[in-house]
Amino acid sequence: MADDDRRRDARALDRRLDALARQPFRARFHLRGRERATAESKGPATIRWHAYDLVARRLAPAEPYKDGKQTPYRGHPVFVAQHATATCCRGCLRRWHGIPQGRELTRAEHAYVVDVICRWIEREMAGGAGRGPARG
Template sequence: MSSSPDVPPPASVRALDDRLDAIARRPFRARFRLAGRERALAVERGPATIRWHAYDLLARRLAPAEPYKDGKQTPYRGHPVFVAQHATATCCRGCLQRWHGIPKGRELSRAEHVYAVQVICRWIERELTRGGAGDGADGVSPARPV
């Protein structure tokens, strides 16, 4: 991990994959799949647009020191970034603190913001290369081991 709260964990592909694998071992997080409308949107818009959407959504919903309705601000569906946020534990400041070591109570630094976007985009990339469209049309598959 990092020695300073302003510096997030390393964001190499291997480090991101290791972090995502650890998070995916939790039953709640493992339920999420990119499927249906959200999968189609990710494919149609492409990685650059989805990355921009992730950056913008996090800036408005997660980056402030005390986000509006923190813990309830991220919908479960409607956009690939929302599904990814729940799958990657970047959905609220509590999850960011618990899973990524980014403290609550202060605005995200630029590096932390970029790190969270990298986590989300890496999860989406992995989902799109997974092959199938997932188990559920709503992006949430039945809870079962992956």
């Protein structure tokens, strides 16, 4: 992929994340405490691998186990990011990202979901730790 295409994709992700951040429910989520420390200590490459694995197990199947309730609110930076980015269940993927329910995610869709999650975490880590008392 050319650098211009990467920049265009990053801008499109940022626009999507900015729109999601304007939603009151999604705006409550930030990396704090243990989740922030995990993201700092593991680093972006390991967190990306975790995101890929978690999405593969919990979101990619055509009918995920306990869909709509399968993503915890805390415990890992990817879980927090999934709620902030509406990549937490197949209903949110359909509603916010146009990815249909009832079939397995394609490789491209899986990669897109991981990119969304990791871009949100990247932006959170760049934004500093002082985000007030709201919990996600």
